[in-house]
Each structure stands twice: as C-alpha cells, then as structure tokens.
Amino acid sequence: MYDHENTVELQEFGFVLITPVLIPRDDLLLLLRPISIRQSVGYLLTQRRNAWHSTMLNQYSSSEPIFTNLRSAQKAAERHRKSGTYFEISEKPILAFNLGTESLIVAHLNDLPPFERWKVPKLFQESETLICARDLVRAFGQVYFGQTYSGWCSKLGRPEVIVGFASTVSLEQPRTSQRFGLRKSQVQSGNMHFSLLRTAGLETRELARVALDLSDRGVFEREHPWEYRVSTYASVWDLPLLETIIKLLEANFSAYSGNSWIDSRKVREFFR
Numbered sequence: 001m002y003d004h005e006n007t008v009e010l011q012e013f014g015f016v017l018i019t020p021v022l023i024p025r026d027d028l029l030l031l032l033r034p035i036s037i038r039q040s041v042g043y044l045l046t047q048r049r050n051a052w053h054s055t056m057l058n059q060y061s062s063s064e065p066i067f068t069n070l071r072s073a074q075k076a077a078e079r080h081r082k083s084g085t086y087f088e089i090s091e092k093p094i095l096a097f098n099l100g101t102e103s104l105i106v107a108h109l110n111d112l113p114p115f116e117r118w119k120v121p122k123l124f125q126e127s128e129t130l131i132c133a134r135d136l137v138r139a140f141g142q143v144y145f146g147q148t149y150s151g152w153c154s155k156l157g158r159p160e161v162i163v164g165f166a167s168t169v170s171l172e173q174p175r176t177s178q179r180f181g182l183r184k185s186q187v188q189s190g191n192m193h194f195s196l197l198r199t200a201g202l203e204t205r206e207l208a209r210v211a212l213d214l215s216d217r218g219v220f221e222r223e224h225p226w227e228y229r230v231s232t233y234a235s236v237w238d239l240p241l242l243e244t245i246i247k248l249l250e251a252n253f254s255a256y257s258g259n260s261w262i263d264s265r266k267v268r269e270f271f272r
Contacts, residue, residue, distance in 0.1 A: 016072040017065055018042060018105045018164040021137055029165060030134035034097040034104070034220050036228065037211045038235035039174040039204065042066045042094040042107050042162075043073040049085050066092070066107055066162055068170040070183075077185055078192050089194060091180035093204045095211070096171050097136055103168045104133050106140045109160040113203035117159070118151045120213045131219045137163055174238045178204050204238070211236045215264050231258035233267070 021030070044066045067073040070089065077087040093114060097104040108114035121139050124131060138149045142161040146154045180202050183194040214220070215228050234244035241258050248255035251270050253262050 016068045016166065016170040017076075018068060018107075018162065018166045020162070020164045021141070026165065029099065029102055029104075030132065030137065032099040032102075032133050033130055034099060034133065034136065036098045036220055036232050036235075037214060038096050038098070038171075038232070039207050039211075039238060040068070040094050040096045040105075040171040041175060041180070042068065042092045042105065043070050044090045044092050044107070044109070045073045045076055046088045046090070047077075047080070047085055048088060066094075066105075066164075068105075068166050069172060074192075074194055077194075081185070081187075081192055087185040087194075089183045091182070093175075093180065093202065093207055095207055096166075096168075097133065098168055099133055101168055102165050103171060104136055105162070105164050105166050106136075107162040109162065111159065113206050115206040115210050117153045117156050118206075118210060119153070121149050121151045123149045124214075124219065174235050175204075176238060176240070178202055178238075208236045208238075212264065212268065227261040227263050229258060230255045230260045230262060233262065234258070 023030075065073075065076060067076065073089045077089070081087070092107050092109065095106045095115070097106075108118070111117065118140070124135070124139070135149070138144045138147070139151045140161060141150075141163045142152075142159050144150045145152050145158045152159050178201055179199045181199045182197045184197050185192050185194050211232075215232070220228060230245055230248060231241060233239075233248065234241045237244060239247070245255045245257070248262060248267075251267075253267070254260060255262060
C-alpha cells in the first residue's frame, strides 16, 4: 500500500502524506542541516481484511502510509476502499526535524514507550563535520540497523520505524495530553466514516529525551553553541509557550519570548 506508485498517486490528490526517503529524488533534501526538532502527531492508515467466519487477518506492516493530519488519512482510505476490507487510523507520536519548508519525520512503531531504546550514535559525538538530514536518516532508519551510525541498540532487535519527509507547515502542534486515538472505518448508505474506538495513554518522555540529547550535542543550527530557543523547549516539553516562559523565568533564565536563546546545559542541570 506504500509503494512508489501509490505514493505518487496520494500526492497528486492533495493528501498530506509523509513520503518515504527515496534516492536520488531526495538527495538535495538530505544535504540540509536540521534547524530544530519538535514533537507532532502522525496518522497511520492500516487496511484490514474481513476473512471467513468473521476472523480478522490483522497483519501489520510498517510500509503502511502515515499522514500529518486526520483528514488526509480519511480521504486516502475512502479512495482505496473495496469490498471485504475496512481501515484503521491510529495516532502516533512523531519526531519532526525542521529543514526549512520540509521536515524529516521519524515515527517509531510498536515499542512502548517509543524511542526508549534509541541513543545518540557515537559517530554524532565524535564527528567534527556538521550533521545533515542524511546522517539523521542513518541514525533512525531501520535499514541501517546494526551499523555504527545507527542509534538503535542491536541487542534488542530491529525496530519498526518510518522515516520520511513532509511539509513543515502541515505538521500539527504537540499534544497537551499524552492520549492517542484509534479509529475504525464504517460504511453507511454508501458513505465511509470513522468512529473513535478508544484512546490510550502513551508515554512520550523518550521523545523529549531524544530532542534534548541531540540539542546538547550541537546537532541543530543555532546562533550560539549549546543554546536553543524557548519555543523549542515548549515543543519538547509539550507545554504552551507562555507556560514555558513562566517556568524558565521562575528558574531565573532570561526567557523573555519564544525567540530567546537558553543554554541547554544549564536547563538540564536545573531540571534534572
């Protein structure tokens, strides 16, 4: 469902799809340096099939498409529906690396909590060259699992990961809560609609930890070494900007606006 032909088709119909990294198409994007990192939400679309005796064949594959908003996932399901199948849309926390107009997206599937077994690769700590999007793809992508520039622990098995690109402006703001939903399609009078089956709490602290670890190692472009903006802290902590400013001001940091630069080493020391 997530092959190159379908990817092109989904893009042509205006769906905000997180497109998988493809070489040589994305060569120029892969050379860009990340500006910042934030948490967002992805909508994973999975097609299910009704089998004999009402038994469900629920085979999961990380090749399923993932979108940056719910409406796009619903529109894609409507276009691909056929007899004997139904769809599920599950909300997933994602990491988004801002490259400018495009962002590199990483979704870690199935493991709880997501990204718990990802660590900053040793190469990031020792390299004297600037980190670019290609390095991040190698560090997070399951294709590179077990290699020296991968951040996944090889002893714990290959992770289920989706890595791709999406328009930066299409990304949703971080959740104020840590509850994520699962929706199932139904057809009534010839029209498909989705009902919310359930919501479940999902711990996202590891996403914040990854963001801080990468920031501490100077992965992102910034005006001053080891610093990043208050707005980035708000995204990492899943807090409103004003609440983040107040929190930092109470700790005697010079957080006067979302654009104020704060030393991440001092923040880590104060709040650990």
